[in-house]
Amino acid sequence: MNERSEIIALSDPQTEGETRRSADSSERAYNTIRKLLVEFKLKPEERINEVQLSRSLGVSRTPIREALNRLASEGFVSLTPNRGFFVRSLSTEGLLDLYELRTIIECAAFRLMCQRAEDDQIERLRAYWTAIVEGYQDHPPDVILAEDEGFHLLIAELSGNPELVHQLSSINARIRFIRRIQIEHRTHDKAQVSSHSAIVEAAMNRDIERGVELLRNHIEMTVSATQQALKDALLKVFAPGDASSKTRRRRA
Amino acid sequence: MNERSEIIALSDPQTEGETRRSADSSERAYNTIRKLLVEFKLKPEERINEVQLSRSLGVSRTPIREALNRLASEGFVSLTPNRGFFVRSLSTEGLLDLYELRTIIECAAFRLMCQRAEDDQIERLRAYWTAIVEGYQDHPPDVILAEDEGFHLLIAELSGNPELVHQLSSINARIRFIRRIQIEHRTHDKAQVSSHSAIVEAAMNRDIERGVELLRNHIEMTVSATQQALKDALLKVFAPGDASSKTRRRRA
């Protein structure tokens, strides 16, 4: 029984018993597949079988392919002509590059925010943070992650440049899987909290240099933990006993 | 005869008379449609008719849709559920945001290049520029544009971060249409040339601050010209007599 017969329900289960095709299964396929990627249900370097996926999700291959194309331009998967889609690899360098890009975007966003945002907008940032800071460390990992991303996204929004928001969202999605693992480790929660508070303070003082410095440290701090998290991720993904030789190929 | 019956040949015309479907028409559709967008054959805000396009390109709707999905995640077009794809609007703010993002990426790339690149890599940059500087101003606009993009992309490559290359490529593609118009105006060729030379020099001296400053000016210089270019673009696109009221909608 090689056929993986488990049915992965689409995020939004269709409430109707009728077969009538209703809404936008392409969008749902996108969300579902992205989740599979984030959660390592689809493993790095693995070839994605469209037919199998379409059976699992209960839709035809068309919406699957549309979703995969989107995911390809976002960097989640890659497309090799006539061979299909492959899950993005889980290389350390790739991740570090992504973190570096994130730092660049965030620092620039902070700078622009300080230069452009009105006081009441900065106040929104402060309010956002104080609203969640209380129970921050006690929240479940997913919530912490969402709150953290929300904080940084808000800075991007306050920069006044929607492109920055878009870029940051995209980057966040791609590093989310590893961040979640990091957060589960609970390595430096306290440092995170004080970082955020300090960033808010710098924003209120419009102190660009300090804010940029804080952000840089804030992100680089997590980068150091990424190395360890990656090892754990690899262990978690290629379960013990799973001879990963199938995916271990020569690399140019 | 409302049906626009002109056949737009795909970039790579099929040499065989036989109808047999050969290679990757999705990729070709992507390139062709992107060119149509860049050249304003498809006008801003316009709704894209998939059937019409597929007839023009001589392929079915499937590869058209795949191409459009890719173009959507790259920001060339937008997708409204059940209504289809629309050409990205030609708003000034949007373009300025993009230029701003470009400045951010490029300055960061320069910084990283100075910190990381070997001397012989910097030499490659110098060589690239000296190789093209001679006839630079006499080249046709498309060539100038390609050479300029190549120069900046090379800096991104030398930063050692492939993500920066990818981002910059994507940005370039999106602002290419307006840059081409700018270049056709031939406003400040000489300034461009000397900018590039100065940037190379700063790179060889590993003078980050100077290089960043040069880049910032270099790009912002073109931004000022963008305003004018945009007006021209609008005129060019919505030909005289074409009552553009159809596309002129209220904006929030």
Add this chain to the structure above:
DNA sequence: CGTCAAGAAAGTGTCGACACTATTGCGTTC
């Protein structure tokens, strides 16, 4: 005359099928 509604037309979203390509397994040859 303008407004609105119902029907017609146009267009998108998804499907199943088929052509072509890559991969796997098997038999042949040395």
Add this chain to the structure above:
DNA sequence: GAACGCAATAGTGTCGACACTTTCTTGACG
């Protein structure tokens, strides 16, 4: 027994068709 090639299988790329949604047209009603 190993390397090679060939057939069988699995999988992607594209197509034409159809269901559903939006948009346009037309005609009734105020």
